[in-house]
Amino acid sequence: MIMKTWVNNKPIWWNEEAVGSPVAVLTVGTLCRNVAGFFFPLRMNEEEKQRLENLLKEPIAQLDGVSADDYLNFAGASPRENLFLSERFLVSYDLLSGIGHRGAFISNDQRFSIMINAGEHIAFRVIFAGLQVESAWELLNKMDNHISKSVDYMTDPRLGFLTSDLNLIGTGLKFFTLLHLPGLAKTGNIVLWEKKLQSLGFYLSGINTGPPPDARPLAIQKHFIEQGFHSLSGSPVTVGLIETVGSLFAIGNKYTLGFSEAEIIFSLSHTVNEITKAELDARQKLLSSSRLTLEDIVGRAEGVVHGAKFLEFAEAIELWSALQLGFSLNLTSESIFSLPLSLLFELQGGHILVNFSSDDSNTVKVSLMRANKFREILDNKN
């Protein structure tokens, strides 16, 4: 019942304009905390996991935007129904494929979620369209302050917030911004940014489709899992820049120890602004040097979307990328001016799968529906 609401209700950030940067698709922030007096989930038994779950449910349900009914218990839930939540970044794939007592509160507007017993006891997750790192931190901090009044966090005077994963110790804060950088990718200048960002304590990585490596398998046909951005739903999996799909890249903070939240927020915003300028410059240079080639890429993409009967996910993302570039440089002949953010999500396997009953789905039908969805958007029928 709840699931149906989440499927039908569009996340609030789908309707937000690309705030902050025209090349930033969205910003995802995750804040991890652990409760003193409990083992980490890695070593908790089921009784302890359930005790912790019960301890956390009450204070979390008091937060604005969620109620006790908004808790989705993953123990015994059907992963097939929940796959789309990982595709929307509302829960991590690890939580979906985990074992035992675990779950997530998901706010009505799907702006935030709070995962319990994933890799850490608590993981606050917020999602904003475009580049809104400060807003994201503001909401994370507010939720954190509220919960810290009710439960005792595991801390250390020198190391800060203690976590099971040593990559999160200190602030427990990880941000990433998803960027669309076809200009820098096509000119090859993207590699220069990779090194520059490393020295600032950030990573710049390509985007992979499918589950994170070493993830537990789900009781769903592999094909559907491979048709989504699950590797971004937890700690984003870093992928080589040239292996990326649709010229999409993630930029995020590598370190949580030795850097304050304020430094991370400032540096991420500042760096994305710098990359945005470089990307827009690269697009203009490409336009003046290779206009015909760009028109060819965009025109072909239009043709395929209008004519294709079946579309695989990776191909659809490449078409999305070409059309977005075309819209930004006025190279398309379409009646719309940009593609909605929702399309990037609705092309994924789990999002399409929720429209079918379990007996009725197969890979061909999903590819057919994906092609239809894309065509409808371009024909401005939605």
Place this chain on the structure above:
Amino acid sequence: MLCQRCHKRVATIRYAEVIDGHVTEMSLCPECLLEVQSNPKGFNLSSDERQIIGQKEIKESNVKKAKALCSVCGTQLSYIQEKNKLGCFTCYKSFGPEIESILEVIQGGSSHIGKKLNYPNDEERVQTQLLLDAKKALIRQVIKAEDYESAAKLRDEILDLEKLLASWKIGKN
């Protein structure tokens, strides 16, 4: 005590020598010590040989160390070193230096400089958490051994410790 070598002067030094893998200990006077040291029965190693043996010893000691388990949750150090993931609060204390080495590689600093919650009784909190971890590990064992009387007692102690932890809220003393 008389020197065990000359049996004349008073012994002031305890001297140990390793010969063929056996430790021989003697109480010696300073004069005999000088003579023994200038003519040892054992053998001298070249610096290269010493280096090889030293490296081997370090390697063996690291392998042995990697097999070490957290006394409370049983997480092996080699797992932590491979996955960068810990099992409990006590792991941080059990493998302090090894965790510091991992953090040096994967993190951007050695100290937290961000948001802090000012919990009172820092040291006492640490000790209480360590004790709680230990009792939680113990209760698993006694339940496994079907010793329900001890389990009930431990459960009460755990609840008391949890209440104690919860009483140290931020801003209270």
